[in-house]
Amino acid sequence: MRFDTRLVHVGQEPAQGTGDVSPPLHLTSTYAHGAQVQPAYFYARGENPTREALERALAALEEVRFATVFPSGQAAGATALATLAGAGRAIVSDDVYGGTHALLTSFGLDVRVVDLADPTAVAEVFADPWADDALVWVETPTNPTLKVADVAEVSRRAHARGCVVLVDNTLAGPVFQQPLRWGADVTLYSTTKSVAGHLDVLGGALVHDRADLHELFVTHRTTTGSVPSPFDCFLVHRGLKTLSLRTVRQAATAEKLAAALRESPHVGEVRYPGLPDHPGHTLATRQMSGFGPVLGFRYRGDVAALLRRSRYFTDAVSFGGVRSLAQCPAATTHRSVPTDLRERLGITDDLVRLSVGIEDPADLLEDLMGALDPA
Numbered sequence: 549m550r551f552d553t554r555l556v557h558v559g560q561e562p563a564q565g566t567g568d569v570s571p572p573l574h575l576t577s578t579y580a581h582g583a584q585v586q587p588a589y590f591y592a593r594g595e596n597p598t599r600e601a602l603e604r605a606l607a608a609l610e611e612v613r614f615a616t617v618f619p620s621g622q623a624a625g626a627t628a629l630a631t632l633a634g635a636g637r638a639i640v641s642d643d644v645y646g647g648t649h650a651l652l653t654s655f656g657l658d659v660r661v662v663d664l665a666d667p668t669a670v671a672e673v674f675a676d677p678w679a680d681d682a683l684v685w686v687e688t689p690t691n692p693t694l695k696v697a698d699v700a701e702v703s704r705r706a707h708a709r710g711c712v713v714l715v716d717n718t719l720a721g722p723v724f725q726q727p728l729r730w731g732a733d734v735t736l737y738s739t740t741k742s743v744a745g746h747l748d749v750l751g752g753a754l755v756h757d758r759a760d761l762h763e764l765f766v767t768h769r770t771t772t773g774s775v776p777s778p779f780d781c782f783l784v785h786r787g788l789k790t791l792s793l794r795t796v797r798q799a800a801t802a803e804k805l806a807a808a809l810r811e812s813p814h815v816g817e818v819r820y821p822g823l824p825d826h827p828g829h830t831l832a833t834r835q836m837s838g839f840g841p842v843l844g845f846r847y848r849g850d851v852a853a854l855l856r857r858s859r860y861f862t863d864a865v866s867f868g869g870v871r872s873l874a875q876c877p878a879a880t881t882h883r884s885v886p887t888d889l890r891e892r893l894g895i896t897d898d899l900v901r902l903s904v905g906i907e908d909p910a911d912l913l914e915d916l917m918g919a920l921d922p923a
């Protein structure tokens with residue numbers, strides 16, 4: 549079964565007895581099976597069929613056995629850190645999601661922040677025995693600077709040090725990039741973004757093929773009660789079916805907008821891995837089958853005024869959804885990143901991040917070009 553068919557068929561087998569072609573919403577907290585006999589369905593913090601249908605669908609996307617879903621991407625990250633960072637050390641991409649910095653700090657880990665898109669920096673950090681058994685947390689492409697890390701190379705060096713490699717694949721999504729294929733151990737998704745895709749639900753997932761990790765993740769989730777509601781699982785699963793249609797369109801439009809922005813006199817640098825002169829373009833072409841819905845650019849003008857002038861790019865955080873969004877990362881999503889790191893990464897007040905939606909590309913282009921020009 550090919551990818552786009554799996555999106556619609558796995559975890560969506562017509563229900564036994566009734567024949568529902570859409571996975572039913574199981575709203576129950578407990579199950580009448582005789583709790584003494586340890587039935588497969590015992591209590592909803594541990595088991596729920598709506599949740600399991602979504603998990604089967606997500607695992608099938610990377611052709612692996614396991615997916616564990618959570619109420620948010622952050623909840624998935626918290627379980628990953630609680631179970632995988634036993635050595636107390638973590639190596640992390642320098643431009644990770646803002647919330648990831650906060651999460652690592654809250655776990656009190658000894659963290660090395662590394663530019664994992666730089667092969668020299670990668671070689672250096674893994675040359676040090678300090679790296680032994682550390683958790684390696686890769687985000688690629690990063691946002692808003694869209695840096696691209698070589699998952700195969702990082703995984704190879706990390707595994708030689710006994711590390712577990714987690715890739716936050718939220719930005720590219722499973723249509724364009726499958727980190728497990730390149731040697732990573734675990735893929736993390738904020739399914740809030742392109743997987744659900746409709747800007748109406750939060751969710752997270754850990755996807756992988758290791759029975760030992762599955763046991764750890766599920767036990768931690770059940771113990772801490774970090775379970776998504778059946779209705780949230782239903783919404784994420786509903787969104788998932790159109791993931792391919794949506795994201796292929798979004799990436800195609802993003803590519804057009806990136807090219808047009810580059811020609812504009814009101815715009816400085818444009819960051820999009822699909823642009824041939826992007827520093828990570830060659831690697832991205834090998835590692836990804838498309839370049840995603842997010843791009844960054846530097847505006848030579850008043851960013852707040854630009855955001856106000858745009859009709860279709862709503863000034864809001866998040867990305868990957870059906871509706872186009874624009875925001876200034878330095879003032880919003882990346883406010884909590886330490887100032888010196890933010891400046892080193894180039895996340896300055898002139899940087900605008902766009903998340904391209906599924907609207908008509910001509911409307912988006914017209915709107916953006918009009919908004920750039922204050923006259």
Ligand SMILES: *Cc1c(COP(=O)(O)O)cnc(C)c1O
Nearest residue numbers: 620621622645716718738740751
């Ligand atoms: C949004 C996001 C998260 C956190 O996910 P939530 O669902 O908001 O908790 C983690 N990583 C990345 C890359 C994200 O964009």
